[in-house]
Amino acid sequence: MVIPSMTSRCLRLRHACFLVLCWFQMAGWAQSFTAQFESPDGVAAGDSAVLQLIFSDCGQVSPPTLPPIENAITQYAGQSQSISIINGVQSTSIIHRYTVTPKVQGTVVIPALTVTVDNQKLTSRPLTLKVGQGFDSSQIGTLSLEVPKSELYVGETIPVTVRFQFRHAPARQEPPSIKMDGFLRGRQSGPEGGSETIAGEPMSVARWNMAITAVKSGDLDLGPAEFPTIYTFQSRRRRSGPFDDPLFNQFFGGGGEQRQINFQSAPAHLHVILPPSKGRPPQFAGAVGRFRMEISASPTNVSVGDPITVKVRITGRGSFDGLSLPPLPGDSGFQTYPGTNMFEASDVLGLEGVKTFEEVLVPERTNLKELSLPPLAYWDPSSRQYGLAEARTLPLTVRANPNAAIPGGPSPAALSGTNPPPVNPNTDLRPLKPDLGPLVAWSPPILTHAWYYGGLALPPTAAVLVLAVGWWQRRPRDRSSELLSGRRASIDTALAEMDRSATDGRTIDFYEAGHRALQEQIGLVLGQSGGAFTEDVIDSALIPRGLDGEAAAQLHVLFHAASMARFAGGVSVGDLRRMAGEHRRMISTLRTLEKK
Amino acid sequence: MTLQTWRIWVRFLMAVGLFHRLAADPQADFDQANRALAQSKYSDAIEQYHRLLRQGTSPALENNLGLAYYQSGQMGQAIAHFRRADRLAPRDAEIQANLRLARGKISKSGGIEGGEGPTLTLNEWAFLPLGAVWLAGGFWGLSRLNPRAASVLHGYAWGAGLLALGLGGFVARAAILRYQEPDLVVVRPDAALRQSPFPEAKSIINLPEGIELHVEDVRSDWFLVRDLNSNRTGWLRQDMVERIPVR
Structure with missing residues (x-):
């Protein structure tokens, strides 16, 4: 009696251990998400604390994006993995680390974070980090x-x-x-x-x-x-x-x-403040400082349409960045083209220096005697008054273009100065493009649109569909119809063989083929395989299915003729052809019974 | 407000919108901006070109804006807009010459020398296999309608189909090359490449204006970029660069 009792206890103990192990195993499998600081006692302002997001038994989890944290800067600092085995149960944790740098003294609150792992939402508890006074x-x-x-x-x-x-x-x-x-x-x-x-x-x-x-x-x-x-x-x-x-x-x-x-x-x-409007010269375009202007041009003896390179040096102290040349008046007689400018500072901050403009002017008529630029108006903040920087007037000689009348010479447009000067491809910018053209929006290339691939796939898909529909329409509907069409084909083959035999006068072959066709057709009428029906089938099966007496008599004749033909020979071709017609008519008659 | 009043308001607003659309003449604005540039009023011209850019872009607009920046000494912006113009009109020799000149200005500080070769836009490339596929489909359809010429038309269809396959390979190659091109241009003289996407992060190197970079990643208002010259990677604030859209 003692031994069974101990055995029973042992079994219960084993079951209990098994259940405990199962519980631990289940607990080991449970996914969890925890947020915690490495040093929860706090940090000083400007110092960094490390926030750990721990994912237990969640597999590989990509680092979650932290929401903006008030008064703190966060930065992802990498991930690590830890594996622990407790009571034989293995648990794997992925730890994502972030540095949290508080800006001011007080507290920094990390709100509850929710992440989705394997379609399951896991939420951490909110955390508060004490932030002590930073150093002074x-x-x-x-x-x-x-x-x-x-x-x-x-x-x-x-x-x-x-x-x-x-x-x-x-x-x-x-x-x-x-x-x-x-x-x-x-x-x-x-x-x-x-x-x-x-x-x-x-x-x-x-x-x-x-x-x-x-x-x-x-x-x-x-x-x-x-x-x-x-x-x-x-x-x-x-x-x-x-x-x-x-x-x-x-x-x-x-x-x-x-x-x-x-x-x-x-x-x-x-x-x-703005420079005062009182006393403002009409040429003032916003230049502030104190400037002087010098001009030089080359060549100064030109024909109409020839380019003249004009160099303007503006020296002084002030704001050179937005400094531009005053434009020539519209009736100056010169066509102007965009030029270049260069600034050479004489101090490290660029408050003083020389700005050199180089422009191309093309005289449009011959009565131009001089080249004078409009003065540069500026506001001098030190003396609090406007000033004018004027360049000297350059004497100029503009002749008529000698090539104007020469065939192949410059066109009238060139003479009027509307053609740009020749371009040095290595150093000169190309001229402005005068026509805007249609304005379009920047859009991603069509390669990134699904409709493009739809357009590519449409023709082959349509071709495949057309071929599939044709095949579908031509294919036999089912297995029985496939068999049916096969048997009809064999009837047709037998009839064709019968016709050939009639033509050749081969009596035995003729009757064999005709009989085969009849057997196959009777099989179709009766829903059985053909080839083994005797003459009795006419009265026992075909007449009950609706074969009329005349046709039955004719069928008897055909069965009988087939039997006799194996023993008798020498039937004429004409008789064979007539019999072929009889066979065909009988096949047609029997086909009407199929439908019934 | 009754339904009738609503209708009147809607019609009025539509009429005003239509009027504004009709009244806007981008070519006139473009001419005005070109005039300002010809008169060396660079900032005025730049402002007017940018106003036009709000309505859309065109190769001429990007080219002239590049010229305005070039002449005002802002080589980074000039290169960015010449490259945009080149993306829109890749066979325009004048734009390529301007881009070459602008790159030449900064090549000593590590920029890319030369212009871009004549090629097609990605959209133009993409339409080639599309057209060939439809051509093949058309020949095949004709062969179904006209069985007597089927053998010839089948030959054409196969030819067009093989052409489409070959062009598809070219398109893939063009797309890969286009996406590997540098697509950022530094437009500020003090662009600091940083170790991480924060203003406080350590600066790795200061990039010269006009240098062209390749974007590896984007995070809020920072780009992770690779300098193709030094092969260095770092973070750059978005306001330091102009992005060249793929086209």
């Missing part, structure tokens, strides 16, 4: 934006300086940038280093100079300037925590933790 970057250095004046004119170019004074040099840095709305940035130089004593403390100073041009009027803010740097600090492990971060004694000679610090200056408030 002003203890390392300060950034300032220096502007020489607070009031300027639209179109005026001024130098501005970004100044960084610091106690400790960054490990790496990028050039500073200035946020500018209403200004255009020109050339820049720097950095220029140096040292100064400020409030009794020696400080290092770096300066970047750049030219800016005001492009709209109003009270505008220039800046702030930003200077992204990377500093190397003592490793975090030596510190007590991210919230008590006395940084200033922690600069390291080599190694350590790198941290990005963005220095920012205060913006500069500028009052930008």
